[in-house]
Amino acid sequence: MDKLAIHGGPPVRKSMLPYGKQSIDDDDIAKVVHILKSDYLTQGPAITEFEQAVASRAGASYAVAFCNGTAALHGACFAAGIGVGDEVITSALTFAASSNCVLYQGGTPVFADVHQDTFLLDIEDVQRKLTKRTKAIIPVDFAGQPVDMKAFKAFAEVNNLVMIQDAAHSFGASYAGDNAGSIADMTMFSFHPVKPVTTGEGGVIVTNNELYYQKLLLFRSHGITRDSSQLLHDSEGPWYYEMQELGYNYRMTDIQAALGTSQLKKLDRYVTSRSKLADTYHQHLTQIEEDGLLIRPYVDSLASSGWHLYVIQLNLERLRVGRREVFEALRAENIGVNVHYQPVYLMPYYQKLGFSRGLCPHSESLYKSFITLPLFPSMQEQDAMDTIDAVNKVVRFYAK
Numbered sequence: 001m002d003k004l005a006i007h008g009g010p011p012v013r014k015s016m017l018p019y020g021k022q023s024i025d026d027d028d029i030a031k032v033v034h035i036l037k038s039d040y041l042t043q044g045p046a047i048t049e050f051e052q053a054v055a056s057r058a059g060a061s062y063a064v065a066f067c068n069g070t071a072a073l074h075g076a077c078f079a080a081g082i083g084v085g086d087e088v089i090t091s092a093l094t095f096a097a098s099s100n101c102v103l104y105q106g107g108t109p110v111f112a113d114v115h116q117d118t119f120l121l122d123i124e125d126v127q128r129k130l131t132k133r134t135k136a137i138i139p140v141d142f143a144g145q146p147v148d149m150k151a152f153k154a155f156a157e158v159n160n161l162v163m164i165q166d167a168a169h170s171f172g173a174s175y176a177g178d179n180a181g182s183i184a185d186m187t188m189f190s191f192h193p194v195k196p197v198t199t200g201e202g203g204v205i206v207t208n209n210e211l212y213y214q215k216l217l218l219f220r221s222h223g224i225t226r227d228s229s230q231l232l233h234d235s236e237g238p239w240y241y242e243m244q245e246l247g248y249n250y251r252m253t254d255i256q257a258a259l260g261t262s263q264l265k266k267l268d269r270y271v272t273s274r275s276k277l278a279d280t281y282h283q284h285l286t287q288i289e290e291d292g293l294l295i296r297p298y299v300d301s302l303a304s305s306g307w308h309l310y311v312i313q314l315n316l317e318r319l320r321v322g323r324r325e326v327f328e329a330l331r332a333e334n335i336g337v338n339v340h341y342q343p344v345y346l347m348p349y350y351q352k353l354g355f356s357r358g359l360c361p362h363s364e365s366l367y368k369s370f371i372t373l374p375l376f377p378s379m380q381e382q383d384a385m386d387t388i389d390a391v392n393k394v395v396r397f398y399a400k
Contacts, residue, residue, distance in 0.1 A: 011332060011333045011334045011390075012333040012334065012335065012386050012389050012390040012393065013333065013334035013335065013386050013390075014334065015334060016331075016334045016335075016336050017334060017335055017336050017374045017379075017383055017386065017387065018336040018374060018376070019194075019336045019337060019338040019372055019373070019374045019375070019376075020193070020194030020309075020338075020374070020375065020376050021193070021194065021376045021378065022193035022194070022198045022376075023266075023270065023376070023377045023378045024198075025266075027262050027265075028259055028262045028263060031258045031259060031261065031262040032255055032258050032259050032262075034258065035254050035255050035258040036255065038254075040254050041253060041254055041255060042251060042252075042253040042254055042255075043251065043254070044254040045254075046254035046255075046257040046258045046261065047065055047251075047252060047254060047257045049257065049261055050065060050199075050252075050257035050258070050260045050261045050264075051063040051064065051065050051204065051257075053260075053261055053264050054189065054204050054206060054260075054264065055206055057171075057172075057179075057264060057267065058171070058179050058180065058181030058182060058187065058189070058206045059178075059179040059181060059182035060181050060182055060187070060206035060207060060208055061207070061208045061210075061213075062206065062207050062208070062209075062210070062212075062213040063204050063205070063206045063207075064204065064205050064207075064213065064216040064217055064220060065202065065203075065204050065220075065251075065252040065256075065257060065260075066202070066203045066204065066205070066220055066250045066251070066252060067201060067202065067203070067250050067251060067252050067253075067256075068190070068192070068201045068202060068203050069097060069168050069188055069189070069190030069191070069192065069202070069203030070097040070100065070101065070203070071203060071220070071248070071250040072188045072189075072190075072203030072204060072205045072250075073097055073098065073100075073101035073138075073164070073166065073188050073203070074101045074104045074105070074219075074248070074250070075205055075215075075216045075219045075220055075250065076101070076164045076186040076188060076205050076212075076216070077101045077102055077104065077105045077107065077136070077164070078105060078215065078216075078219045078245075078247075079186065079205075079211075079212040079215035079216050079219065080135065080136050080162040080164060080185070080186070080212075081135070081162075082102060082105040082106075082107040082135060082136060083105055083106050083107060084106040084107070085107075085108075085133060086105075086106075086107040086108065086133060086134075086135040086136075087107065087108045087109075087110050087131060087133040087134045087135065088102040088107050088108070088109055088110065088134070088135060088136045088137065088138060089109075089110045089111075089112050089126050089129050089130070089134060089136075089137045089138070090102070090109060090110070090111065090112070090121070090137070090138035090139070090140065090166070091111070091112065091114055091120075091121045091138075091139065091140040091142075091166075091363075092111040092112065092113060092114065092343040092344060092345060092359065092360040092363040093114045093119055093140075093142065093341055093343055093360075093363040093366065093367065094140040094142070094166065094341055094344060095168070095340075095341060095344075096344050096347065097166075097168075098138055098140050098166050098344070099111070099138075099344050099350075101138075102138075107135070108133075109344075110129050110131075110134070111129075111343070111344065111345050111355070111359055111360055111363075112125040112126045112128075112129050112360065113125045113360035113361065113362045113363055114142075114360070114362055114363055114366070115362070116362050116365075116366065117298040118142070118145060118298060118299075118300055119142040119143065119145075119311070119366060120139070120140070120141070120142055120145065120147050121139045121140060121147060121152075122362075123148075123151060123152065123155055125360075126155070127155075130159060134159070134161060135161060135162065136156075136161050136162040136163070136164055137152065137155070137156055137161055137162075137163055137164070138164045138165070138166050139152050139163070139165055139166065140166040140168075141165065141166065141167045141168070141169050141170035141173070141180060142169060142309075143169055143297065143305070143307070143308055143309035143310070143311055143340070144169045144170050144173055144196075144274070144305040144306035144307045144308035144309065145169075145170065145173065145299055145300065145303050145305040145306075146165075146167065146170045146173050146174065146175040146180045146303060146305075147165070147175070148175055148176070148300075148302070149165065149175055149178055149180070149182075149183035149184060150175075150176065150178065150183060152165075152184070153183050153184060153185075156185070162185050162186070163184045163185045163186075164184065164185065164186045164187070164188070165180070165181070165183075165184035165186070165187040165188070166188055167180040167181060167187050167188060167189055168188060168189065168190035168192075168195065168203075169190075169195070169196075169306065169308035169309065170196075170305075170306050170308065171189045171190075171195070171196040171197065171267070171306060172196050172197075172267045172268070172270070172271045172306045173271070173303070173304055173305055173306035174303070174304045175300070175302055175303050175304070176302045176303075180306075181206040182208075185207065185209060185212065186205050186206070186207045186209075186212055186216075187205065187206050187207070188203055188204070188205055189203060189204045189206070190202075190203050191203060191204070191256075191260055191263075194308075194376065195308065196267060196270060196271065196274075196306050196308060197260065197263035197264055197266070197267050197270065198259065198260070198263055199252065199256035199257065199259050199260035199263070200255075200256055200259065201256070202252050202256045202257075202260060214230065218230075218244060218245055218247055219245065219247045219248065219250070220247065220248065220249075220250040220251055221247060221249065221250075221251055222243060222247045222248065222249055223243050223244055223245035223246050223247030224241050224242065224243045224244075224247065225241060225242055225244060226240070226241040230244075232244060269377070270377040271306050271307070273377040273378075273379075274306065274307035274308070274375060274376070274377060275305070275307055277307070277310075277375055277379055277381075277384050278297075278305075278307045278310055278375065280381060280384045280385070280388075281296070281310050281373060281375075281384060281387070281388065282296055284384075284385070284388045285312070285388060285391065288391065288392060288395060288396075291399075292315055292318050293314070293315055293318055293319070293395045293396070293399055294312050294313060294314050294315055294391075294395060295312065295313040295315065295369075296312060297310060297311050297312065307375060308375075309340055309372050309375060310372065310373045310375045311340060311370055311371070311372050311373075312370075312371055312372075312373060312391075313366065313369040313370060314326060314369045314370075314371060314395070315369070316368070316369060318399060318400055319395065319398045319399060319400065320398050320399070320400055321398050323339075323368060323369060323370075323371065325398065326371065326394055326395065326398060327339070327371060329394045329397075329398075330371070330390055330391065330394055333390040333393065333394065334390075335373070335374065335386070335387050335390045335391075336374055337371050337372060337373060337374070338371075338372040339367075339370055339371060339372060340370065340372050341367070341370075342367055343359075343360060343363045343364055343367055345359055345360075346364070373387050373391070374387055
């Protein structure tokens, strides 16, 4: 698209502002270099150090690190005993991993709709989708805002379900004073570069349940254990180990763990930076919202969001064009906007499984209006103001 086609002038920015970006400093680099010079690049002590730090920060008893968040969700479904014939209810408005993890175990994902204001899983729709085959629920924290964890945990307990919280967006966030990761049976955190803190790729499951903890440890390492307290047969010697389950090689490296441990020390600073940028957006987009051209994100009064994403909704009824034209115009202004997320069941693979359009009306309607604005800790106030200027410029140009 010609950057001068719409406005006839230069873009708001000279270079592209990405929607998300990691923040790596010299302390992070030094921590990784230390591991590179050590005896262990993987399966060493840095893993345990990282796991303990994550568990402590989340307020959980145990943490098990995986090579990525998807693998961690897969491990959680394994630990929960999901198998053929079991149904697991999750949000339609999420990344594919939230439901793919159910398929990996032979289970059947069931999609429930979200609230139109918070974009979080609607517990009333979950109730409607409940059947005798439902074995677990996977509520998803969206854009950094956690679900009402105690409400979902109580719902799970009443219905004899396992609650697996997909908190890929919300490490460092809380609801009603409870840290994400402290309430659910198992909670997944992601450490992809655009997440609250990064290990490059990586994920963790935190839990307060020792049985789940032991199953997760087994699953991430081929189903193999050397732990003498977990052996099913008598040990044949110091070399002895047992493969007790069909697990996977989902281990995190010490290199990743070292980076994560360093990054964790800056989590509060990162969340504060994100929150300040979100406040800037919120303040300066007020007038555009009052003029009826867009809707700013809503945060529950009991929630403390980690602000992983800042997602606006376009009021397409008040614009002369669709979302795509606005998206491309913002990109032409060098604002690296994105879209989160297409309802999972609209993906071709899920369509082949028999899922059809119209299943979750709120999710489908919201998706059509969503645009994600840039937001990451190293962004400057001027970056946010450039984004605001571009949004104002584009949506007013296209206003009816």
